[in-house]
Each structure stands twice: as structure tokens, then as C-alpha cells.
Amino acid sequence: LKVESIEVSTGSAKQEILLKEGIDQEIAKKITQMIKSSKVKVQASVQGESIRVNGKKRDDLQQVIRVLKEANFDLPLQFKNFRD
Secondary structure, eight states: OEEEEEEEETTEEEEEEEOOOSOOHHHHHHHHHHHHHTTOSEEEEEETTEEEEEESOHHHHHHHHHHHHHHOOSSOOOOOOOOO
16 A cells, blocks of 8 residues: 545545555566575566566575565565465
8 A cells, every 4th residue: 555645625635545556667676686686596587566486495485485574675575385
């Protein structure tokens, strides 16, 4: 969510709240660069509004998740693990 400023007029107030879905391209590039600079043997790619990380070992993928959680971006990140 992105909260805009409050507009006050006679007898009423209005505030817009924008709903964001997905990851912006510039933030996605920063995340993929961070993954590549962590020297973990995984491949990161931007796919639309999400980032896909491929790796052979589950431990490598979990290490990438730890790195991204510690980076503390200003957006909530979700992690889906399809390797079961």
C-alpha cells in the first residue's frame, strides 16, 4: 500500500491509498544484483512482477531467502518454494 497525502476541503477530507501488486522493475534489478553478489550458486531472473530463483540445492535457496530477509526492503516479500 502507498498512502498519499490528505486533501482537506470544506466539510470533507479525502486521502488516496494506492494498492501495489508485484515488484517494480528497479527494485527487482536491485534484488537480483544482491542475489548475484552474494556468491550463492543460484540463478535469479525477473519474470514480470516477480523474481524467480533457480538452484540445485535447497540449502542455497534458503540462504538466498535469509539474505533477502536481512536486506530489509520497504516492501513485504513472499517466498514460494516449489521444491518439495
